[in-house]
Each structure stands twice: as structure tokens, then as C-alpha cells.
Amino acid sequence: SPWVSLAYLVAGVFFILALRGLSSPETSRDGNRFGMIGMGIAVITTLITHDIANIVEIIAAIAIGGVAGFVIARKIKMTDMPQLVAAFHSLVGLAAVLVALAAWLNPEAFGILDATGQILAVSRVEMGLGVAIGAITFSGSVIAFLKLNGNMSGSPIMLPGRHVINLGVLAAILGMIAVYTVSPEGGPGEGWLFLAITVLAFIIGFLLIIPIGGADMPVVVSMLNSYSGWAAAAMGFTLSNTAMIITGALVGSSGAILSYIMCKAMNRSFISVIAGGFGAESGGG
Amino acid sequence: MDFISILSIFVMACFVGYYVVWSVTPALHTPLMAVTNAISSVIIVGALIASAEAGSAIAKYLGLLAVVFASVNIFGGFAVTERMLAMYKKKERK
Numbered sequence: 537s538p539w540v541s542l543a544y545l546v547a548g549v550f551f552i553l554a555l556r557g558l559s560s561p562e563t564s565r566d567g568n569r570f571g572m573i574g575m576g577i578a579v580i581t582t583l584i585t586h587d588i589a590n591i592v593e594i595i596a597a598i599a600i601g602g603v604a605g606f607v608i609a610r611k612i613k614m615t616d617m618p619q620l621v622a623a624f625h626s627l628v629g630l631a632a633v634l635v636a637l638a639a640w641l642n643p644e645a646f647g648i649l650d651a652t653g654q655i656l657a658v659s660r661v662e663m664g665l666g667v668a669i670g671a672i673t674f675s676g677s678v679i680a681f682l683k684l685n686g687n688m689s690g691s692p693i694m695l696p697g698r699h700v701i702n703l704g705v706l707a708a709i710l711g712m713i714a715v716y717t718v719s720p721e722g723g724p725g726e727g728w729l730f731l732a733i734t735v736l737a738f739i740i741g742f743l744l745i746i747p748i749g750g751a752d753m754p755v756v757v758s759m760l761n762s763y764s765g766w767a768a769a770a771m772g773f774t775l776s777n778t779a780m781i782i783t784g785a786l787v788g789s790s791g792a793i794l795s796y797i798m799c800k801a802m803n804r805s806f807i808s809v810i811a812g813g814f815g816a817e818s819g820g821g
Numbered sequence: 822m823d824f825i826s827i828l829s830i831f832v833m834a835c836f837v838g839y840y841v842v843w844s845v846t847p848a849l850h851t852p853l854m855a856v857t858n859a860i861s862s863v864i865i866v867g868a869l870i871a872s873a874e875a876g877s878a879i880a881k882y883l884g885l886l887a888v889v890f891a892s893v894n895i896f897g898g899f900a901v902t903e904r905m906l907a908m909y910k911k912k913e914r915k
Contacts, residue, residue, distance in 0.1 A: 609900035627890040
């Protein structure tokens with residue numbers, strides 16, 4: 537129904553207002569409220585427009601997560617804020633992975649089957665990208681959290697030949713998504729491919745962040761933020777859900793720009809921070 | 822909706838995201854990051870759709886777990902942003 541798309545569009549507009557509001561001190565608190573309203577609209581629209589098998593379970597899940605998140609946010613020391621944001625981030629990545637796995641296990645529910653009962657090729661690309669980006673966001677954010685929280689040394693860990701390894705793993709992930717896209721359902725390795733993509737993506741997220749020094753972590757957290765947006769957008773394509781696409785794209789591009797702006801403010805090269813320790817004094821920590 | 826319409830929405834939203842944060846003041850970098858983090862939990866929409874279905878029990882529980890994680894992020898993310906902004910406001914008044 538057009539009303540559903542319209543409601544999601546309104547949610548998207550509220551998110552745009554939220555980001556705009558946070559760009560200037562006078563409007564920042566209104567911006568945060570707009571964000572809450574947008575999220576409320578997105579959640580309620582989804583709940584009232586789907587046939588829900590068991591509403592109690594869903595309300596309980598929201599309540600458990602919501603209370604935990606709220607209490608943690610209230611109790612944490614102000615100085616621990618950066619690592620808290622990194623920790624919250626890992627949860628978004630993990631949620632994206634879980635949604636992609638759920639779509640893969642129950643494609644019928646997501647309306648992504650073709651006439652012969654196979655998952656559509658375009659949906660396979662989107663799910664592959666969604667699960668990969670989500671997994672990178674998760675493991676990358678865990679490393680960022682450990683470095684910021686002091687559980688792991690803030691100094692960069694430089695593996696020999698890391699650029700070759702990273703490019704190799706990224707190429708392997710993209711190659712496997714391509715093979716998964718053309719594999720017939722239930723064909724050789726079809727199921728394992730999707731899981732292997734997930735595992736490799738967890739590994740690359742870890743590899744990408746360990747060479748980055750503690751001082752550059754805020755930039756990395758913003759970049760991971762951007763990744764989580766792209767993951768949400770990819771799953772939005774799978775679900776043809778405009779709220780997820782608009783918001784994912786918004787978070788994806790604004791997160792990338794914000795990390796670029798932060799690099800410039802610190803007089804750091806954006807490429808060397810993201811690629812992890814190009815050049816001798818990179819990282820600092 | 823056909824793929825091209827969806828793609829158009831996606832590309833336009835990318836441009837909006839690109840332009841909307843360029844003028845942010847440095848003091849607001851961290852709160853902006855925190856609110857962007859909260860907003861990225863829009864993945865909860867996908868999680869709710871997954872957990873609404875009775876078709877596959879495993880898929881449903883994966884979806885419910887995703888709802889829990891996303892909810893931590895929604896409530897925690899907006900609350901943290903609120904705290905950061907409250908601190909910012911105090912500093913301004915001094």
C-alpha cells in the first residue's frame with residue numbers, strides 16, 4: 537500500500553533532519569529528538585503492516601535490548617563514550633549479519649524467490665554484500681572497542697604483507713559472492729558459500745582495523761558507522777524497503793564524509809588512516 | 822517497486838547524506854557520530870520482518886536476536902547523544 541512507503545519516507549525525512557540538526561549547536565538537541573521520532577515511525581510502521589506470528593516475543597526483545605541500552609548509556613563514564621559508541625556499533629553489524637542469515641534461511645518470508653523457487657540473483661548479490669559488510673562492521677568495531685578501552689594495545693599491529701593479504705581476502709569475498717549468485721539452489725557448496733562469505737568477512741574486518749593506531753580510532757569508528765549504513769542499505773534492497781535504503785545511504789555517505797572531515801581536522805591523510813598504516817609515522821597511538 | 826526506482830532513491834539519499842554534514846562544527850563531531858550510530862539501527866526494520874515470520878524457527882530466532890541488538894543500539898545511541906549534548910550545552914553557558 538502507498539501509505540507504508542509514505543510512512544517510511546517520513547521516517548527518512550526525520551533522519552535527514554536529525555543529521556542536519558546535529559551539524560550546529562543551536563539545533564543539535566532538536567536533531568536528536570527528530571532521530572527518535574524517525575525511528576519510532578519506522579518501527580511502528582513495520583509492526584502494524586506485517587502479519588506477526590508472535591507479538592509478545594517481539595515486544596520482549598525490544599524491551600530487553602532497550603532497557604539494557606538505556607541503562608548502559610546512562611551509567612557509563614563520559615570518558616568512556618568513544619568505546620561505547622564502538623561497542624554499540626558492533627551490535628549494528630551483528631544485527632545486519634543476523635538479518636541476512638534469516639533472509640537466507642527463510643527467503644520466502646522476504647519475498648525474494650523467483651518463479652522456480654530459487655532466490656533471485658539480484659537478491660543474492662544484495663544479501664552477500666549485506667552479510668559481508670555487516671560482518672566487517674562487527675569484527676572491526678570489536679577491535680576498535682578493545683583498542684579504545686585499553687584491552688588491546690593502541691599501537692598499530694603491522695602484519696608483513698598486510699596489503700596483499702587484505703586485497704586477497706577482499707577479492708576472495710567478492711569472488712565468492714559472484715559464485716554464490718550463479719549457483720543453483722541446493723547445488724554444490726551453495727549453502728556453505730554463504731557461510732564462508734560471512735566467516736571471511738569477519739576475518740577481513742579484524743585484519744583491516746588491527747594496523748590502525750589508537751589515535752586514529754575516532755576516524756575508524758566513524759568509518760565503521762558508514763559501513764553499517766551500507767549494510768542496512770544492502771538489506772533494504774533485498775527487502776525493497778525504502779526506510780532501510782534511504783537511511784542506510786544517508787548513514788553510509790554522511791559517515792564517510794564525517795571521517796574525512798575528522799581526518800582533515802587532525803591533519804591526517806584519509807587514505808592512510810583507512811588503509812591502515814601507510815607510511816612510517818602513521819598510527820602514532 | 823522495480824530496481825531502478827529503488828536505485829534512484831538510494832542514489833539521491835547518498836547525495837543528501839553527503840551534503841548534510843559538511844558544515845558540522847568540530848565540537849559536534851562525536852555527538853554527530855553517536856546519532857548516526859543510533860540511526861543506523863534502522864536495520865531493526867529488517868530484524869522485525871525476520872522475526873515476524875513463523876516459517877522457519879531458526880530464522881525467527883535470529884531475527885529476534887537482531888531485534889535485541891538493534892534495540893540496545895537505538896535506546897543506548899539516542900541516550901548517549903542526549904548526554905553528550907547536555908554536556909556541550911553546559912560548556913557553552915560558562
